[in-house]
Amino acid sequence: MSELEKFFYPRSVVVIGASRKPGHVGNVIAANFAKKFKGDVYFVNPKGGELFGKPLYKSIDEIPADEIDMAVIVVPARIVPAVMRELPKKKVKAVVVISGGFAEVGRKDLQDEIVRIAREHGMRIIGPNCIGVYVPESGVDTIFLPDEKLKRPGDGHTAFITQSGAFGASFLDYIAHMGRGISKFISFGNAADVNEVDLLDYLKDDEKTRVIAAYLEGFRDGRGFFEAAKEATKKKPVIVIKANRNPAGAKAAKSHTAALATDDAVVDGMFKQARVIRAITRDEAYDYILAFELMNRPVKGKRVQVVTNGGGAGVMTCDAIGDYGLELAELSEETYKKLRETFPDFYVVGNPVDITGSARSQDYIVALKHVIPDPNNDAIILIVLPSVPALDLEELKKGLEEEIIPLMKEYKKPIFAVSMGGEQAEDLKKRLISKGIPTYDEPDKAVRALSTYINYRLNKEERFL
Amino acid sequence: MSELEKFFYPRSVVVIGASRKPGHVGNVIAANFAKKFKGDVYFVNPKGGELFGKPLYKSIDEIPADEIDMAVIVVPARIVPAVMRELPKKKVKAVVVISGGFAEVGRKDLQDEIVRIAREHGMRIIGPNCIGVYVPESGVDTIFLPDEKLKRPGDGHTAFITQSGAFGASFLDYIAHMGRGISKFISFGNAADVNEVDLLDYLKDDEKTRVIAAYLEGFRDGRGFFEAAKEATKKKPVIVIKANRNPAGAKAAKSHTAALATDDAVVDGMFKQARVIRAITRDEAYDYILAFELMNRPVKGKRVQVVTNGGGAGVMTCDAIGDYGLELAELSEETYKKLRETFPDFYVVGNPVDITGSARSQDYIVALKHVIPDPNNDAIILIVLPSVPALDLEELKKGLEEEIIPLMKEYKKPIFAVSMGGEQAEDLKKRLISKGIPTYDEPDKAVRALSTYINYRLNKEERFL
Numbered sequence: 001m002s003e004l005e006k007f008f009y010p011r012s013v014v015v016i017g018a019s020r021k022p023g024h025v026g027n028v029i030a031a032n033f034a035k036k037f038k039g040d041v042y043f044v045n046p047k048g049g050e051l052f053g054k055p056l057y058k059s060i061d062e063i064p065a066d067e068i069d070m071a072v073i074v075v076p077a078r079i080v081p082a083v084m085r086e087l088p089k090k091k092v093k094a095v096v097v098i099s100g101g102f103a104e105v106g107r108k109d110l111q112d113e114i115v116r117i118a119r120e121h122g123m124r125i126i127g128p129n130c131i132g133v134y135v136p137e138s139g140v141d142t143i144f145l146p147d148e149k150l151k152r153p154g155d156g157h158t159a160f161i162t163q164s165g166a167f168g169a170s171f172l173d174y175i176a177h178m179g180r181g182i183s184k185f186i187s188f189g190n191a192a193d194v195n196e197v198d199l200l201d202y203l204k205d206d207e208k209t210r211v212i213a214a215y216l217e218g219f220r221d222g223r224g225f226f227e228a229a230k231e232a233t234k235k236k237p238v239i240v241i242k243a244n245r246n247p248a249g250a251k252a253a254k255s256h257t258a259a260l261a262t263d264d265a266v267v268d269g270m271f272k273q274a275r276v277i278r279a280i281t282r283d284e285a286y287d288y289i290l291a292f293e294l295m296n297r298p299v300k301g302k303r304v305q306v307v308t309n310g311g312g313a314g315v316m317t318c319d320a321i322g323d324y325g326l327e328l329a330e331l332s333e334e335t336y337k338k339l340r341e342t343f344p345d346f347y348v349v350g351n352p353v354d355i356t357g358s359a360r361s362q363d364y365i366v367a368l369k370h371v372i373p374d375p376n377n378d379a380i381i382l383i384v385l386p387s388v389p390a391l392d393l394e395e396l397k398k399g400l401e402e403e404i405i406p407l408m409k410e411y412k413k414p415i416f417a418v419s420m421g422g423e424q425a426e427d428l429k430k431r432l433i434s435k436g437i438p439t440y441d442e443p444d445k446a447v448r449a450l451s452t453y454i455n456y457r458l459n460k461e462e463r464f465l
Numbered sequence: 466m467s468e469l470e471k472f473f474y475p476r477s478v479v480v481i482g483a484s485r486k487p488g489h490v491g492n493v494i495a496a497n498f499a500k501k502f503k504g505d506v507y508f509v510n511p512k513g514g515e516l517f518g519k520p521l522y523k524s525i526d527e528i529p530a531d532e533i534d535m536a537v538i539v540v541p542a543r544i545v546p547a548v549m550r551e552l553p554k555k556k557v558k559a560v561v562v563i564s565g566g567f568a569e570v571g572r573k574d575l576q577d578e579i580v581r582i583a584r585e586h587g588m589r590i591i592g593p594n595c596i597g598v599y600v601p602e603s604g605v606d607t608i609f610l611p612d613e614k615l616k617r618p619g620d621g622h623t624a625f626i627t628q629s630g631a632f633g634a635s636f637l638d639y640i641a642h643m644g645r646g647i648s649k650f651i652s653f654g655n656a657a658d659v660n661e662v663d664l665l666d667y668l669k670d671d672e673k674t675r676v677i678a679a680y681l682e683g684f685r686d687g688r689g690f691f692e693a694a695k696e697a698t699k700k701k702p703v704i705v706i707k708a709n710r711n712p713a714g715a716k717a718a719k720s721h722t723a724a725l726a727t728d729d730a731v732v733d734g735m736f737k738q739a740r741v742i743r744a745i746t747r748d749e750a751y752d753y754i755l756a757f758e759l760m761n762r763p764v765k766g767k768r769v770q771v772v773t774n775g776g777g778a779g780v781m782t783c784d785a786i787g788d789y790g791l792e793l794a795e796l797s798e799e800t801y802k803k804l805r806e807t808f809p810d811f812y813v814v815g816n817p818v819d820i821t822g823s824a825r826s827q828d829y830i831v832a833l834k835h836v837i838p839d840p841n842n843d844a845i846i847l848i849v850l851p852s853v854p855a856l857d858l859e860e861l862k863k864g865l866e867e868e869i870i871p872l873m874k875e876y877k878k879p880i881f882a883v884s885m886g887g888e889q890a891e892d893l894k895k896r897l898i899s900k901g902i903p904t905y906d907e908p909d910k911a912v913r914a915l916s917t918y919i920n921y922r923l924n925k926e927e928r929f930l
Contacts, residue, residue, distance in 0.1 A: 149852045169850065252779045252816070311720075352717055423642050
């Protein structure tokens with residue numbers, strides 16, 4: 001078992017610096033554990049008293065347990081070493097230090113000291129100066145922002161690790177807002193001990209995690225990251241927002257995480273070699289996460305067939321197919337004939353298959369039924385502009401679910417969808433996502449994600465040949 | 466007065482092919498006018514009867530009016546020429562032909578015929594094969610999709626013209642969903658007569674319209690477009706999604722609007738010379754529209770000061786400042802001193818000014834009050850991660866509104882904002898937009914829009930020197 005396991009699935013936790021003052025860091029964290037944690041939780045505060053119906057122990061010694069897996073420390077930096085020296089009494093192995101006041105303000109000495117203590121007693125540290133760990137499955141939640149301020153996503157399949165606590169928090173909030181989940185969230189702050197390399201190593205073998213995503217501004221150990229990433233991407237996609245990309249960004253990064261400026265072309269080259277997927281923006285990362293959470297099957301090639309009810313959206317999609325290095329599929333003669341026989345003259349049968357503003361849900365189903373088995377394509381982009389008059393959205397959803405998704409699985413062809421417009425389009429998008437079809441609100445995003453998906457899969461399959 | 470005025474502000478309208486069948490094109494359009502149009506409206510259908518409490522005239526002749534400004538035609542293509550020959554009896558000058566069945570299905574002859582008739586009688590045509598015109602201000606609405614299918618945006622300041630009806634419809638739906646408005650919407654279909662050049666010419670002088678946006682797949686008259694755009698961009702920004710950008714897109718465009726493939730580098734060059742702002746995606750166009758709707762003031766230069774409460778978001782913003790050709794401003798010594806005196810040690814005073822996760826609303830106000838008058842910068846990016854513990858969003862909104870926006874106007878410095886996270890961030894974004902601050906949900910979008918805004922303004926001011 002990995003040493004890190006105890007950070008994510010501890011049987012027991014002690015919060016040191018648990019506070020009775022509403023809204024305070026030690027209060028919010030204590031509340032999180034009191035409400036959600038599935039194991040035993042102990043609170044320590046020298047003032048004593050009670051908190052959320054549990055005793056506030058004045059010291060570690062008072063706790064009536066011989067062994068505690070994890071400690072969460074929220075006391076002032078100068079006291080942290082003393083607190084950490086007490087932890088071996090309870091055989092603590094995992095320590096999350098939320099408190100700031102270490103290397104980030106010039107107290108590298110204090111930081112080195114807590115690392116020394118940890119090494120001496122076989123403990124691992126996440127932090128200091130971080131928001132720590134959130135694992136919906138086990139109820140570990142060291143995030144000191146209450147639910148009203150920061151909505152927690154539910155249980156999911158993406159792990160997110162971040163060098164920036166605030167960006168991480170906003171990403172969690174966004175993921176929750178989009179109705180998606182998370183397997184594990186780790187803000188590792190100053191990374192005095194556990195860093196991105198350790199986390200990659202752990203997460204690559206974590207069965208809950210299908211996708212690993214990260215926000216990084218620099219690498220403490222570039223070679224280590226490269227090796228860990230190379231291994232991780234053999235098992236699952238690794239999507240990284242690597243900020244601090246140019247001199248302007250470097251100036252800001254220096255005062256933020258003290259990350260060094262790196263030649264960005266070197267980062268690009270390293271990512272490429274390690275098969276790491278790079279995202280520049282938050283939305284780009286999200287779009288890729290969505291694709292890889294929902295799709296995880298071998299693909300055969302890059303030939304894309306488009307089915308649309310909007311000509312303009314079809315053109316934009318084909319433009320994007322060109323932009324992102326995919327290819328336009330050609331319909332086989334047989335498929336062409338079948339569609340031509342079925343559809344009215346003014347439907348365009350080609351690539352795209354354009355069932356126009358007259359589209360009915362059944363037209364989509366018919367088109368896809370003929371197109372999916374066609375050996376001349378490897379993937380489908382399905383475009384729905386929900387506002388056309390004859391389209392019954394309920395019927396479309398039902399048809400896709402009952403007839404098309406099974407076909408997509410049978411023929412191992414990814415379908416990525418575009419649902420473009422206003423509120424109805426948003427609803428349809430959510431519904432299609434819930435049925436396992438990566439769906440986006442405009443063509444560019446869908447094609448970019450499909451291209452990234454196909455390239456990752458083709459690379460992966462190549463490596464295992 | 467422009468000939469086109471009658472399409473947007475007719476005193477009277479006749480819908481020819483008004484239908485009593487619910488959901489039919491001629492029914493939805495008649496309903497639109499019955500409900501919303503502010504002038505006189507007449508319905509014609511050879512079957513006679515009544516519709517929405519008004520008589521259905523069996524022919525144009527029966528209508529008890531000598532003059533009707535605009536006709537909307539929804540009868541089958543083969544009958545359109547005969548119908549058009551009747552229109553001069555009522556001195557109709559503007560004709561929207563919704564019906565398809567012309568050049569797009571090989572009936573160029575029929576299309577030429579209606580143009581001949583129009584020319585002979587001094588009429589102008591929008592269409593055929595289009596969804597026509599929507600003007601919230603006057604109640605003109607020829608869109609045959611009912612409100613439940615396609616939400617109409619309210620009155621606003623952006624005109625949108627489109628070669629693709631379906632894309633146009635989905636764009637309208639999106640604009641409405643985002644809570645924004647439109648001044649005029651024109652889907653011109655086959656552009657037998659009125660085309661993008663005429664519309665640019667009209668809209669550049671339209672006082673309601675502050676921003677012109679367009680979706681195009683090709684140019685019927687490239688030189689004409691160039692000349693019209695060059696004139697229009699002297700008065701207001703012109704934002705164009707020009708699809709059909711590469712061989713894959715061209716293949717699709719050929720069967721959609723029969724637009725020819727153009728060397729995309731030529732299009733880029735032409736846009737640059739005419740100062741047209743090119744957008745590749747729907748979202749990019751929307752981001753620019755938002756910026757230009759809200760901001761319309763001279764700018765002095767490209768030096769950007771960032772104020773943030775998230776270090777990571779600050780780094781991403783500075784990266785983007787580098788990407789989009791803007792410059793990082795340096796704080797003047799005076800501003801530096803003032804901020805250093807006010808703020809706690811752990812706030813970073815530089816670029817970015819990082820008031821960290823401890824940020825209170827008052828910190829933002831103080832930072833901006835010192836930063837805006839600083840002569841060392843030309844624009845501000847304001848980043849808010851709303852989930853931090855001490856930030857009172859209501860107070861922040863109030864402070865920005867009462868103290869910062871007046872300052873921004875006084876010093877003529879654009880402030881673009883980023884509100885990043887989940888639901889609270891979305892709410893804050895909407896609120897800031899309603900107060901005139903272009904606000905985006907991640908740094909890349911805000912900086913891209915700011916860069917586009919600054920470049921357009923600097924170009925414009927240069928031309929008038």
